[in-house]
Amino acid sequence: MENLRIEAVDGWADAELIAGALDRNEAAVRALIQRYNRRLYRVARSVVGNDAEAEDVLQDAYVRAFSALNGYRGEASLATWLTRIVVNEALQRLRHHKTHQLEAKAPGDLQALAEVIPFPLHAPLPDPEITMAQREICVLVEQAIDALPQEFRTVLVARTIEGMSTEETADAFGLKAETVKTRLHRARQMLRAVLEEHLGSQFPHVFPFDGVRCQRIADTVLARLGLQGGNLSA
Structure with a gap:
């Protein structure tokens, strides 16, 4: 009710x-x-x-x-x-x-109660591996943002994540508009550096194509060949 x-x-x-x-x-x-x-x-x-x-x-x-x-x-x-x-x-x-x-x-x-970046799922059904990879990326981004100094972190969250205007952010945090712009630029540079450092080792694992997606492709090809459960005849 x-x-x-x-x-x-x-x-x-x-x-x-x-x-x-x-x-x-x-x-x-x-x-x-x-x-x-x-x-x-x-x-x-x-x-x-x-x-x-x-x-x-x-x-x-x-x-x-x-x-x-x-x-x-x-x-x-x-x-x-x-x-x-x-x-x-x-x-x-x-x-x-x-x-x-x-x-x-x-x-x-x-x-976290709120994910920093919502990654859309392109598969008709959720792929556990994709979902796990998305969550790992979200956690990595959250940790990278948490590692920023507070004065940069607050501006980044307000402007980039919540979409607040420069003026609105300045008003909320008692800053000058130019200070907001400067801190946002610096925060993005710092965040980019942290993510590049941590993501470099993960590049070989991006765009996974096994699990549900791999199975779906195999099933589709076999169906088109008329081989569901059968063998390709010589």
Whole structure:
């Protein structure tokens, strides 16, 4: 029943959902969270550096945002306004950790909630080998991004992964537009270097053609030759 209520408001504009949230409409609140969850999670993770911490940041930021929602005046888009709150919450958490001399970064959970790059499957049925290769590449990209210094990682995630504009990114992180452009360029260079180093040894294994795909080709050829289960006659 709750899913039906969410679907009923899912097509609403942000202003309508905000009005519903201010009226303590649970479906409206859930719809807003679902609408911006991926962007805000990725931004939070780009700052704090691991999944569990990013989830905590997101929860606290949502509570802060919905508690202050009546103060939102629409000067910036809701996405930008929420992003600022998440960034502030994440940075505050980092400062807290550093003040108490705790580790600023815990080992990353390789089973990330959001994949960095969605690779489409071209085969009609999922090929386990292709799926595994895709996941390995995603993990490699995630690890390479995590290895970037925070100031470059945050800009890369915002601009490249979440598609935020230069101005929107600058506004969210309190930077100048030129600084965003410079950091993005540098982040791409650093990421490219890391990936080239790690992927070089993997090149012999790209475009695998065994498993399901190999079997499918063999079956098709045999069928066209009329040899399903038989032998080619001399």
